[in-house]
Amino acid sequence: MSDALRIGIAGLGTVGAGLVRLLTENDDLIAARCGRRIEIAGVSARDRNKDRGIWPGRFDWFEDPRELAASGRIDVFVELIGGVGIAAEAVERALQSGKHVVTANKALIAARGAGLAAEAEKWNLALNFEAAAAGGIPIVKALREGLAGNVVSRVGGILNGTCNYILSQMEETGRSFADVLAEAQALGYAEADPTLDVGGGDTAHKLAILASLAFGTVPDMDGVYCQGIERISPVDIGFAREFGYRIKLLGIATMTARGLEARVHPAMIQLGTALADVMGVLNGVVTESSAAGSSVFEGRGAGAGPTASAVAADLIDIARGLRVPAFGVPSNLLRKAERAPLGEREGTFYMRFDVLDRPGVLATIASSLADKGVSIESMIQRGRAPDEKVAIVIITHEARESSVIGAIKAVEAAGAVVEPPCMIRMERL
C-alpha cells in the first residue's frame, strides 16, 4: 500500500466534526478504495476546548489555519472555515505551498474560483469542491466528468434546503413565511441571520458554480439575478395548488443565444414533475444535455453527513491520483460569458392583483396586459364583495418578461391595486 495521504482540516464545526467521524469510522473501507490510508495530520479551529464529540486532542493542533495550510506535515488542505476572508488566505497559502485543496466554501469558489483554479493548475494540484453545491448529491462530478461528453444547455434546481423546508412547511400548515421561519430558526434549520438563505444568495453562489462547470465559463456571481422567498404568501401557495403547481425557490442557469441567463427566484413548477416532489430540506438538480437529455439528481444538500460525504469523495479522488481541472476545462479556456438580459426571456407567469371589487378594475388589468401584448391563459376571481379587497389571479400564455413587468407597472400606475402585485415565474424543468 502507498503512503498515507495526510490531510489538514481547518474548521471543526458541524461539517468538520462530521468529516472526522466519517474518516475515522470508514477508515479501512476508504483505504481499500484508495489503495492508501487517509490520515488526519492536523486540525485547526477557533476554540480548542469546545466539545465536538470527536476528541481533536489526538490530532496536531494549529491555532492559525494559514499555518496549517503551509505545514509540511500535510498533503491536502481541507478548508471548512467558510467566508472569503481567512479562508481565502488559507487556501491561497495552501496552493502556494504545494498542497491540494478540498473546500466546501461556495462563497469562495463563486467569487474567486477561476483564479484559484489557475493557481492550482500551475502546480498540478487539485482544487476540489464537491461539497460547495448540493452536498450529498455528486453533481459537481456529474457535470465535470459524468456528462463531459455532452454540450450542457441548462442546469438548475432546488439548491437551498432551508428555503425548501420553509416553503414545504408553509404549504403543509398554511402558516405565513415569518411564522415558519421563526420555527425553523428555533429548530436550528435556519440561521439566526437567515438573509443568505431566504434571500437567495446561497442559491446564487451554488448556481454560479454549477453554471461554470456546465458551460465552461468563469463563475459570475454578480451576473446572477437574485430574488428570495420573503414575499411568498400562503395565498399564492394555495392558488398554485389550484392550478396544479407548487412554489419552489429555484436557481436556473441556461446558455442561450443571447448569453448566459442565470437567475434565482421563487417559481411555480408543475405537480408530478421530479422537482415538485422534492420536499423538506432535500435538494434537487436538473441538467439538460445534448446526448443524455434531461437528468435529475435528488438528495440531502447540507448537514454534517452529506457535506462530509462530498468532502470525503474529493479526498478519495486525490488519494487515488485523479486530477481534473477544477471547472472541467483548463482555467485559461474558461470563457467570460455574456449576460443575457432577463427582460428578453420568454415564459409564462402567475400574477396576483389585490384590488377593490369595483366596476372597471378587471377592465384596467385586462387592457394593461393587452397593451403590452401579454395574453391570458387562465384567470380566477373568487367571490364578490363590493368595495372590499378581492384577489384577481392570472396565468399568462408565453410572454416576454419585460412586457409582463411593464403591464404590472401599468396596473399599479392606474391605481387599480390596494397591495403591491405579486408575480411568480412558471417553470418547466
Add this chain to the structure above:
Amino acid sequence: MSDALRIGIAGLGTVGAGLVRLLTENDDLIAARCGRRIEIAGVSARDRNKDRGIWPGRFDWFEDPRELAASGRIDVFVELIGGVGIAAEAVERALQSGKHVVTANKALIAARGAGLAAEAEKWNLALNFEAAAAGGIPIVKALREGLAGNVVSRVGGILNGTCNYILSQMEETGRSFADVLAEAQALGYAEADPTLDVGGGDTAHKLAILASLAFGTVPDMDGVYCQGIERISPVDIGFAREFGYRIKLLGIATMTARGLEARVHPAMIQLGTALADVMGVLNGVVTESSAAGSSVFEGRGAGAGPTASAVAADLIDIARGLRVPAFGVPSNLLRKAERAPLGEREGTFYMRFDVLDRPGVLATIASSLADKGVSIESMIQRGRAPDEKVAIVIITHEARESSVIGAIKAVEAAGAVVEPPCMIRMERL
C-alpha cells in the same frame, strides 16, 4: 496538447453510430475537457455497407472485432457488440494487448466482470462500463467515486426502460400487458424477443453490477432473484392506484446481516415518492448510504444519445488519465457475498385472490393468513355476485415473505380460488 487518444469501436448499431456522431459533433469541446483529442482510429461491424448515417468509410475498417482489439493503431477498445461470445473474446484480447476497454455490455460485466477487472489491473488498464447500467445516469461513477466515502447499504430502482414504458402505458390506457407489449414492439421500444426485458433479466444484469460497485462484492448474477412483469394485469394496477401506489419493475440490492439480498420483481411503490413518478422509458436509481443518506438519480437509461454519453464519459476519463479499479476496489479485495434467503425478508405485501362469491371463502383466506402469522392491514372486496368471480384484495402488515407465500399456498390448496393468486411486494425506497 498531448497525443490524441486513439479508439477502436466494435459494433456500429444504434449506440455505436450515436457514439461516432457524439465524438464528431463535440470534438473540440471534448478536446478542451481532456487536454487531447479523442480520435476514432478503427471500426468494426457486421455489415460494412449498411447505411448508418455516419459514413464509416472514413475510419479504418476491421472485419473481425478481435483484430481491431489487438491492433497497434488503437489505445482504447470500445466494445458495443453485446452478448458474451465474440464480445468477451475481443475484450480479453484487447486487455491482453495493452488496450484500455470501455464497454456498454451488461451481460458481459455481470458474468465476467471480476475476472476482466483483474486482468485490466494487472496491466494498469482501465475497464470502464458506465453505459452498462442506466445509460444516461452517471450512476457507476456516483457509486465508484461520488459516494466512495460512504458505506452503501442499498442500491436499486427502475433499470429497464422497456418495462417502465409498458407499465406506464398499461396504467394510462387500461390495456393489457400483451396489447401494450405488441404496440411497444411495433414502435421499436421493445425487442422482437422481449424476454430479456420483460422477464427481468436485463434488470438483473444491471443490478448485479450496481451491487458489486456498492458493496465491493463479486458480481453474482445467479444470486439475483428474478421475476418479470408478464403477469401484471390492469386489475392490479387499478387496485394499486386505489391504495395510493404504482406498480414498477424494480431491481433492489440490500446488504443485510444475512448477506446480500438482490431481487428483481414488480413492486408497489407509494405515489408521491421519487421513483413512483419516473414514467415512460426513464430510469431511476436510489442509493442509501451512511453519510449522504438517500440519493435519487433519474434520466434516460437507454438509446443512442444516453448510452453514447456514458461511453464518452468513460473515454474522457481515460483521456484525462483517470484510473479507478473497475468495481471501486482492487479486484483481489472483491468479496464473494453470502446470498440472503429471500424467504426471511420482512415486508408488506399486496395479494389478490379471485374467488367465487360463496359463504366461507373469506374465512378460509383469513384463517390461512392467521395460521402463518400474517396480519391484514387493509382489505377490499368489491361488489357481491353470489357464485360469480370476485376479487378479494389484501394488504398485509409487515410479514415474513416465506409466511406470506405459505399462506397463499394454503389458500390455493383449500380450493378457495378460481385463478392463481397474485402477490406483489410493496416497497419503500
